[in-house]
Amino acid sequence: MASEWVTFFKSTKIPDNFDDQLLKIKDFAAKNIENGVPVCLITSGGTTVPLESHTVRYLDNFSVGTRGATSAEYLLSADYAVIFLHRRGSLEPFRRHFQHLNILDLLDDSPILNVSFSVKSTHAEQVASVLKKYSVAKSSNRLLMTEFTTLAEYLHLLKGAARILGDFGPKVLFYLAAAVSDFYIPSSQLPEHKIQSSEGALNIQLQMVPKMLRPLVAEWAPRSFTVSFKLETDEKLLIPKAKQALKNYNHQVVVGNILETRKKQIVIVTQSEDKCVRLSEEEISSGKEIEDYIIQEITHRHQMFMAK
Amino acid sequence: MASEWVTFFKSTKIPDNFDDQLLKIKDFAAKNIENGVPVCLITSGGTTVPLESHTVRYLDNFSVGTRGATSAEYLLSADYAVIFLHRRGSLEPFRRHFQHLNILDLLDDSPILNVSFSVKSTHAEQVASVLKKYSVAKSSNRLLMTEFTTLAEYLHLLKGAARILGDFGPKVLFYLAAAVSDFYIPSSQLPEHKIQSSEGALNIQLQMVPKMLRPLVAEWAPRSFTVSFKLETDEKLLIPKAKQALKNYNHQVVVGNILETRKKQIVIVTQSEDKCVRLSEEEISSGKEIEDYIIQEITHRHQMFMAK
Numbered sequence: 001m002a003s004e005w006v007t008f009f010k011s012t013k014i015p016d017n018f019d020d021q022l023l024k025i026k027d028f029a030a031k032n033i034e035n036g037v038p039v040c041l042i043t044s045g046g047t048t049v050p051l052e053s054h055t056v057r058y059l060d061n062f063s064v065g066t067r068g069a070t071s072a073e074y075l076l077s078a079d080y081a082v083i084f085l086h087r088r089g090s091l092e093p094f095r096r097h098f099q100h101l102n103i104l105d106l107l108d109d110s111p112i113l114n115v116s117f118s119v120k121s122t123h124a125e126q127v128a129s130v131l132k133k134y135s136v137a138k139s140s141n142r143l144l145m146t147e148f149t150t151l152a153e154y155l156h157l158l159k160g161a162a163r164i165l166g167d168f169g170p171k172v173l174f175y176l177a178a179a180v181s182d183f184y185i186p187s188s189q190l191p192e193h194k195i196q197s198s199e200g201a202l203n204i205q206l207q208m209v210p211k212m213l214r215p216l217v218a219e220w221a222p223r224s225f226t227v228s229f230k231l232e233t234d235e236k237l238l239i240p241k242a243k244q245a246l247k248n249y250n251h252q253v254v255v256g257n258i259l260e261t262r263k264k265q266i267v268i269v270t271q272s273e274d275k276c277v278r279l280s281e282e283e284i285s286s287g288k289e290i291e292d293y294i295i296q297e298i299t300h301r302h303q304m305f306m307a308k
Numbered sequence: 309m310a311s312e313w314v315t316f317f318k319s320t321k322i323p324d325n326f327d328d329q330l331l332k333i334k335d336f337a338a339k340n341i342e343n344g345v346p347v348c349l350i351t352s353g354g355t356t357v358p359l360e361s362h363t364v365r366y367l368d369n370f371s372v373g374t375r376g377a378t379s380a381e382y383l384l385s386a387d388y389a390v391i392f393l394h395r396r397g398s399l400e401p402f403r404r405h406f407q408h409l410n411i412l413d414l415l416d417d418s419p420i421l422n423v424s425f426s427v428k429s430t431h432a433e434q435v436a437s438v439l440k441k442y443s444v445a446k447s448s449n450r451l452l453m454t455e456f457t458t459l460a461e462y463l464h465l466l467k468g469a470a471r472i473l474g475d476f477g478p479k480v481l482f483y484l485a486a487a488v489s490d491f492y493i494p495s496s497q498l499p500e501h502k503i504q505s506s507e508g509a510l511n512i513q514l515q516m517v518p519k520m521l522r523p524l525v526a527e528w529a530p531r532s533f534t535v536s537f538k539l540e541t542d543e544k545l546l547i548p549k550a551k552q553a554l555k556n557y558n559h560q561v562v563v564g565n566i567l568e569t570r571k572k573q574i575v576i577v578t579q580s581e582d583k584c585v586r587l588s589e590e591e592i593s594s595g596k597e598i599e600d601y602i603i604q605e606i607t608h609r610h611q612m613f614m615a616k
Contacts, residue, residue, distance in 0.1 A: 054541035056369060056370050056487075056539065056541065056567065057367060057368070057369055057489075058367070058368055058370065059359075059365060059366070059367055059368075060356075060365070060366055060368045061364060061365055062363055062364050062365070062366065089397075094412055095411065095412055098411045098412070101411075103403065103406045103409075103411050103414070104402055104403055104406070104438065104439055104442045107427070107435065107439060117426060117427040117432065117435055117436070117439070118425060118426055119415070119425040124425065127415065128425070131412055131415060131425070179364075183510045193541045193542045194539075194540060194541045194542070194567075200516060201491075201513065201514060201515055201516060202490075202491045202512075202513075202516075203511070203512070203514075204510075204511070204512040204514070205509065205510075206509060206511075206512070207509055208508060208509060208510075231364065231502070232501075232502060233360070233362035233364065233501045233502045234501045259362055259364065259502075260362070
């Protein structure tokens with residue numbers, strides 16, 4: 001019932017700079033839609049669930065943010081504007097190509113004229129190509145970065161953004177790739193200080209997080225196009241659970257993936273079909289990314305949705 | 309009793325490349341000790357505790373790794389060789405000065421001669437200074453990087469490294485700054501697949517991790533100098549708990565800190581004293597780091613220990 005999520009939001013803290021961030025989102029979306037550019041909200045990375053008010057320990061969901069950061073690049077190439085709502089420190093579009101590298105290994109350590117450093121020639125071409133796309137996205141005001149860390153921050157921002165973006169109707173695409181915790185501890189039940197290990201075994205009781213897809217589709221942005229993701233480790237659960245989600249929440253697409261194979265195989269599930277997409281061995285070795293296909297599938301369906 | 313940690317190691321998996329990593333540590337330490345350079349093992353960052361075998365969810369300890377990464381730089385300046393055993397993705401010495409920056413924002417987007425990129429003049433001086441120290445540490449073979457993610461990986465590597473380094477006796481300093489989980493789930497009790505949220509509330513039962521400081525000091529490296537860290541959020545627990553740790557494990561120093569003030573205030577606790585060290589407002593605004601003082605205090609005590 002609707003009151004579940006109302007209770008959740010009432011019992012958790014609104015993030016810092018909340019109004020500021022929403023204002024930026026509103027402004028960004030309005031300008032792009034005005035220019036005929038469709039807007040996508042991508043969520044990316046895992047959410048944390050603190051176990052103490054002064055947080056030393058927390059639950060986390062495994063995700064470095066590859067799916068979201070990679071998809072953002074392909075969406076920008078497909079002429080979308082992208083709001084990138086991501087876990088602080090997780091992978092970012094463009095920057096992801098270098099996040100595993102130490103910048104200090106990328107630079108020649110013999111400075112030119114004592115003040116200028118140059119990128120090693122081994123990396124210059126890659127830097128050139130990424131830097132160009134990054135500069136275009138920035139200068140054309142097509143990429144807005146917004147951050148979260150905790151589950152509560154994420155859900156407050158998602159709700160705020162969805163209500164604003166919902167007003168722009170079918171031109172808005174929600175691409176919910178973040179790995180969101182299903183469980184949380186209500187703030188009233190959180191111990192204030194670090195749990196002491198002298199107490200022997202630890203028993204943590206978590207409650208279920210209400211499914212926010214329901215109010216997102218039914219109330220916050222009912223005219224927009226929504227894509228959710230389903231990650232499983234047990235293959236036989238994947239398609240049944242994806243279909244169940246479509247039935248429960250009545251949105252447009254579930255992208256299903258299995259933890260071990262998520263970088264080379266996904267399934268696009270809609271009310272009428274399920275379509276498996278795989279990279280060939282040749283494509284994998286040539287550096288093709290599965291997100292290229294996911295974005296083709298999604299933007300094609302979103303175009304048809306807008307045309308109706 | 310000793311059998312607790314024996315059981316822990318038997319019931320958890322040895323990390324990938326374990327033997328390789330230990331071989332590197334052994335070689336690195338032997339060469340440096342031979343050259344009269346004392347060796348410090350720094351542990352840094354938080355450990356994860358997976359809640360499933362195919363891990364989607366895990367418990368984590370809050371730590372970006374500032375204490376360890378910063379201390380490594382000051383130890384290198386104090387002519388130590390450093391083995392940096394850190395959480396994958398956490399802050400690293402030297403690199404930490406740029407880890408919050410996007411490399412693409414650091415480079416001029418107008419390439420010189422179409423292939424070479426230069427660092428923006430606003431950052432050139434900082435890059436120059438850090439790059440120089442980094443190059444020296446690398447070329448003189450004074451810095452060895454080793455990584456962990458899970459609690460089990462961390463403890464296996466700590467044990468393996470401590471047994472090797474223990475042979476070098478008093479010339480070895482253990483600087484245990486990692487934020488290590490006090491609780492874990494034995495692998496025999498882990499569900500194989502992702503916990504399903506349809507099951508309603510979630511109840512997690514964790515067991516206490518045996519205190520590894522005990523075998524480290526008593527068995528693995530009894531002649532070395534060991535510094536442990538204690539992080540609390542409740543100020544009145546800090547010194548009593550630090551003193552209790554010294555009594556329990558019989559090592560040389562506990563560095564105590566409070567979560568909120570850890571970047572400007574610490575307390576050095578030994579069998580005979582507790583000494584509070586604080587940065588003045590002036591020092592904070594001039595960019596002084598508390599690790600500079602911590603390393604002065606620790607290396608001074610370690611020198612005296614070696615001289616005995």
